[in-house]
Amino acid sequence: MEAIRQFIKVNGRNINITLPDDFNADEVEVIILPKNEETYLTDEMKAILDSRVNEPSENYISSKESIEKLKNKYGI
Numbered sequence: 516m517e518a519i520r521q522f523i524k525v526n527g528r529n530i531n532i533t534l535p536d537d538f539n540a541d542e543v544e545v546i547i548l549p550k551n552e553e554t555y556l557t558d559e560m561k562a563i564l565d566s567r568v569n570e571p572s573e574n575y576i577s578s579k580e581s582i583e584k585l586k587n588k589y590g591i
Contacts, residue, residue, distance in 0.1 A: 519535070519538070
């Protein structure tokens, strides 16, 4: 899968997206999100991150192991 990420200025209520010459697709999915200048974390999110940072390093698993566990648990 090829993905293109761009930050585009909105002109009124319109945007114009120019695809690269080598992008070949008959149909695409477009998701529009406002660009946030700052990342917003709730207090709950911060508490989860704090608890994870304070875990002993011997409990760490790799990102690959983490993804495998999620795939096995949720079937993705």
